Amino acid sequence: AQKVTQAQTEISVVEKEDVTLDCVYETRDTTYYLFWYKQPPSGELVFLIRRNSFDEQNEISGRYSWNFQKSTSSFNFTITASQVVDSAVYFCAHDSWGKLQFGAGTQVVVTP
Amino acid sequence: DSGVTQTPKHLITATGQRVTLRCSPRSGDLSVYWYQQSLDQGLQFLIQYYNGEERAKGNILERFSAQQFPDLHSELNLSSLELGDSALYFCASSPGELAGADTQYFGPGTRLTVL
Numbered sequence: 426a427q428k429v430t431q432a433q434t435e436i437s438v439v440e441k442e443d444v445t446l447d448c449v450y451e452t453r454d455t456t457y458y459l460f461w462y463k464q465p466p467s468g469e470l471v472f473l474i475r476r477n478s479f480d481e482q483n484e485i486s487g488r489y490s491w492n493f494q495k496s497t498s499s500f501n502f503t504i505t506a507s508q509v510v511d512s513a514v515y516f517c518a519h520d521s522w523g524k525l526q527f528g529a530g531t532q533v534v535v536t537p
Numbered sequence: 538d539s540g541v542t543q544t545p546k547h548l549i550t551a552t553g554q555r556v557t558l559r560c561s562p563r564s565g566d567l568s569v570y571w572y573q574q575s576l577d578q579g580l581q582f583l584i585q586y587y588n589g590e591e592r593a594k595g596n597i598l599e600r601f602s603a604q605q606f607p608d609l610h611s612e613l614n615l616s617s618l619e620l621g622d623s624a625l626y627f628c629a630s631s632p633g634e635l636a637g638a639d640t641q642y643f644g645p646g647t648r649l650t651v652l
Contacts, residue, residue: 458638465587469539470643471626516580523593525570527580 427452428469429519430526438535440509446531448517454478457521459493459500464467465513465531507528507535540564541644543628546594549650558647562609562630568592569611570631570641571603575624587634604608618651625649 428451438444450459461473474491481493488508492501504511513529540563550556562569571583582595586605597603600618605611615622625646631639 460640462643467650468625469645470629471539471644472640475640523585524582524595524640525572527584529579 426517427454427457427521427524427526429517429526429528431515431517431531432533434529435532435534438483438533440508440515441506443535444504444511444535446504446515446517448500448502448528448531448535450498450500450517450519452498452519452521453461454521457519460518460525461491461500461502461519461521462516462527463513464516465510470516474502498500507533509535511535539642539644540624541630541642541646543626543630545647546645547648547650549652550618551652552618552620554555554618554651555614556618556649557612558628558649560611560613560628560630560644562611566632566642567609567629568634569605569609569610569640570629571597571613572627572643573624574627574628574646575621577621579620580627583613590626592634610645611616615649620651623649623651 430449455479459476463471488505490503512535516530517528542561570585576578583597585593603613627635627646628644629641633639
């Protein structure tokens with residue numbers, strides 16, 4: 426069965442520090458997709474990034490970057506130069522057959 | 538704004554009652570998904586509809602049912618409500634049938650409180 430683990434419950438940083446969120450997944454599928462979503466205090470779920478299992482190229486998009494390592498089943502997410510607006514719960518998710526499986530989430534608190 | 542709309546925003550009801558949550562997907566999206574977010578269970582997938590047909594099922598209770606109408610909006614019906622059903626219910630939509638191949642965009646959610 427699929428499982429997504431976000432071991433960090435909460436991370437607190439001061440503005441402009443970098444934040445790295447860990448995500449480890451378990452799957453038996455060879456084709457799957459990984460996601461990061463953000464849930465700010467307002468409650469909505471905001472899509473951040475998506476990656477498929479065949480593409481391990483790590484990229485940077487603005488202040489966001491990710492590190493996908495199939496060998497360790499990890500899909501870590503980094504916010505560079507954090508801002509107060511980045512304060513939210515971040516969810517890692519896995520999908521292979523239409524069922525998005527979420528991790529428990531990591532609360533990120535960015536203080537000025 | 539994701540383009541997915543959900544009504545109502547808040548719902549307060551009593552145990553034993555039945556409620557209906559409504560979702561309108563983004564323009565052009567044929568798949569609708571329902572999720573439940575609670576403190577106990579986290580974010581859980583309930584069910585997916587694609588172009589009017591049930592496509593995938595998750596941890597949806599028998600007391601819950603859903604459907605997708607010809608205009609592609611969807612309704613989630615929750616009956617015989619219990620205190621534990623209090624949660625934030627999200628709807629999401631995507632263009633295609635296979636969820637992972639597309640990104641799911643989420644609505645603002647309906648917060649259900651069962652007293």
